Every structure is written in structure tokens, then in C-alpha cells.
Amino acid sequence: MTATDDTSTRDSADKGGADKNSADQAALAGIVGGTSAATVKQSMNRGDSRGKNFAATVVPPMMLGGVFLAGWYFVSYVLLEEKRRFLLRPPHEVIRLGFLEWDTFSDILSALWSSTKVAIIGLVIAIIIGFFFATIMSQAKVVERAVFPFMVALQAIPILAIVPLISFWFGTGQFSRVVVCVIIALFPVIVNTLFGLQSAEKGMHDLFTLHHAGRVTRLRKLMFPAAMPAIFAGLRISAGLSVIGAIVGDFFFGKGDVGIGQLLRRYANQLDGEELLAAVIMSSVLGIAVFLLFGWIQNVAIGRWHSER
């Protein structure tokens, strides 16, 4: 088959409407591929590509999950002798004692809720402080230069290193837990908000300059809207960190409501393997929920005009 033939076939196919088009293509594919079976299969793939996509996204993680569970059982029952099995209880035991036993599971849920409240309060405070500093920093370069090194220093302190200091200053109650959350969640809020505020294109700034827009108008109508995608990216990170902060704080601070950190500690001390694993899994569920929640909020707030790539 020559190049000229090829083109003329396509030309006629174009003129002949969809049916003829696909028929010609099928014929071409048949000639090129050597078999017509390949063509039939191709067109079938096109037909249920949506179902295919779903299967393609769901099957691999499920398979890995299956392998993971099998490995878990293998460790519990084959690698560990019975008297050392408390180190890793089999999955169904975790479900039975951790999730289906209402006394235990309600303990986990109420501890989780207590930690969630701490995380939310900490996050809100971090957002308020973060917006405030980022806004000022965006307005005056000198403030940015002054504040930034301290922000980096604050970020560089491992949270575990600062926990004793916090308990020393603020005691071991709810307030200290919130302080941990604020410290750990603040940095991404400031950095992302500042980056976002500075992200409006020069041309857009020129528009506002040409029409004599004041500082507040420029902030409200240009810089903040332009910053929204970056702000949401920061919030997603900060929200996750805030949950971690709440758990870490709770782990070390004994007073106040029992959060998930206290519970983890108690289960570990009592060698309650099943309950411990259940609490770990629920902490992870909380982290995932927070991540999904902020993704959803972002989509509702700016999804109409902003698409992530």
C-alpha cells in the first residue's frame, strides 16, 4: 500500500460519514495488523472504556491490599509463635476486638473527636495568624525579609523537641495541645498564602495600576482571588499537619480530654494489640477524611475556574 492510496482512503472516509469512516479504518487496521480480530477487539475496547477505566483504577490497589492482608496473616500465624502473637494480631481479631466491640470502638471514636476538635481549633488559629502575617508580608518587602528567617527557624524545630517546653510554659491541658497544632500548621499557611498573593501576573497588576486601584482593592479583587489555589494547597497540608499535631500533643499531655494520642499510649502500655491497631487505623482514617474534605472544599470554592494539572 502506497502513501497515495492511504490518503485517498482517508479522504473518501471523511466524506462518507462516520460509519464508512470506521469501516475503512477497520479495513486499514485489518490490512496493517494482518488480522481482523484485532480490529474487532479495538472497537469493543472503545465501547466500554469507562468501565475499563474504573476497573483499571480499582483493581490494582485492591490486589495490593489483598497481598498486604495475606502478608499480615502470614506474619501473625506463620512467623510469630502463639505466645508472641500479641505483637501482630491477625486482621479479623483487630476487627472483632477493635471495631465490633462497642465499648472499645466508642472510646476510640470519642478520643478521635476530642483530637479532631483540637486540630480544628489549632488550624483555625493558624489560618488567622498565617493570613495576617502573609498579608502584611505581601504589602511590605521589609516585613517579609524580617519575618521569613524566623518562620523557617520555627519550621525547622522538630515538634517533639518543643513539646517539653510547651508543657513547661502552658501546662499539659487542652491549650497546650492547640499550641502544638498552631506551631506545626502555621508555616504552610504563611508560605503558601504569601506565594499565592505574589502569584498574580504582572499584566494583571498593570491593569489595576492603570485604573488607579488602591491597596485594599488590589488585595481584595486581585491578590486574594489569585492566591486561592495556593492557599488551598497550603490548607490541605496544614490540615493534615494539624491532625498530627493534635495526636502528638495528646500523646504527651496528660490533662484534659482523652484524645487519640492518650488512647494509643494506654493501649500500647496494656499490650492491647488489637485495640492499638484499630486506633492507628482510625487515626489514619481521620487524616484521609481531612485530606478529602479540603479537596472537596477547594473544588467547591475554586473548581469552576481553576483546574489542577
Next chain:
Amino acid sequence: MGLGVFALLIVGEKIRMTGTAGAALAFDMIGMTFPDGTEALRDVSFSVDRGEFVTIVGPSGCGKSTLLKIASGLLENTAGAVKVDRERLGYVFQDATLLPWRTVTGNVELFAELHDIPKAERRQLAQKSIELVGLSGFEDHYPKSLSGGMRMRASLARTLTLKPPVFLFDEPFGAVDEITREHLNDETQRLFVSEGFAGLFITHSISEAVFMSTRVLVMSARPGQIVAEYDIPFDYPRHPDLRFDPDFAKLSGEISHALRGGHS
């Protein structure tokens, strides 16, 4: 129509001054040297009256855009003087610079909003401008779902809400495809005829320049100076087929020649 009537003025240092006193936009011996020592413009003098559409063609980096920035006040010239009313200056950038978080209507309303025009009135202004550029039906679309040409139309509509007496265009159609560009040229020309503003257009497309303008100025490479000036005599409204007219081709050829630096 003979080519003899085309006034071709070769101008070196001295530029023909067209009644600067009443002109909507006038440049008088403008010079621009950037802090790093780059001399972008030297002794640029010309004026644009209402009802005139002047286009500057020149090689990239010759300072054409700099001149518009000076006219608008975004840049401060280092020599000479500009005369223009900056209160309602229309300025269309190279990029559409639409705010991505606003719909077409929201974007078109922006300038009126910045000038504190009441909501009902600016809604009406926006509606009219959107119709004028042929974007009706796309009022609620966000910029991300518009083509390059449509974004440029929205940008034009946004500027039209100001009813500007002076309209600056900084290579606005450089990024769109040839067919869209010709459509947009056609519409810009139509807007010029209906609104009667003083237009100053920057481009490096000669055919675009000749098609829309009453006058074409040729700018030299850096430092930018006006080296030639051509009156374009075709009557408005101009039909797209004008591009295939022999006189059009002849004139384009001469401008192209001047652009390459040979005036002989």
C-alpha cells in the same frame, strides 16, 4: 487609484507634526533610557487625533511596547513629553490578562468596577460591549473555557466599557492563529469606525497594519526611532478582500522594504 497619491515621507530626525495642539495623544521628542543603560527610544514625536488609527511596525525589541507603556504612565519616559488624558485610556495588552476567577461578564465589568460605576450601569455597559465584540452567549463562561481569540475579544470588550477616546493596542493579536487574527482585524476596524477613537496599534504584521490603519509608522531597531511614515488611503469600512488588492500589496511591499532598513 495611483500610487502617486500615497504620501511617503522619509523622516530621519524630524517628524511631521500633525497639529499637536488638538491631538488626543501626542508624543514630543520622547526618549527612554533604562537604568541599565539600554536606550530603548530616541526622539520619538508624532500625534494621533480622534478618528485616526495609527500603527507602529518595527522589529522585535525596538521599543514599540515601551512607547505604549510611556503613553499610559506605566513607565516614566526619561526625555520629552506625552500629552494624553489618562483618565479613560483604553489599553489592550499582548495577553488578554483576564482574571481567571471571573466569568466573561465579571471580567468585562472590571474597569467600570474600578471606576466605581454603579452595578446596574456597569452590567449594562458590559452587556453592550460583549455584544459589540460578538461574545454574546458566553457571558457566564470562565476564561479557561474560551479560545485565544475569544479571550482577546473579552479583553477588547473590557476596554470598550470605558468608551475610551484613546485606544492603545499592544500587539493584541500576536498569539492567535491567522484566520482568527483576520477576523479580529476586521472587527477592530469596525469598532474604530463606529466608536471613532484615536487608535495607536503596535504589531509586526505589515498586512495587519495596512488593513486597519489610516497611517503606518515604521520604527527602527533599538534605539527605536520613527524612520518612515505612510498614509493609508483606503476607504472604510475595508473589506477583507482588500488584502488581495494590488495597491495593498504594493504599499505592504514598500513598508516591508522600509522595515528592512533600505529606503532606496
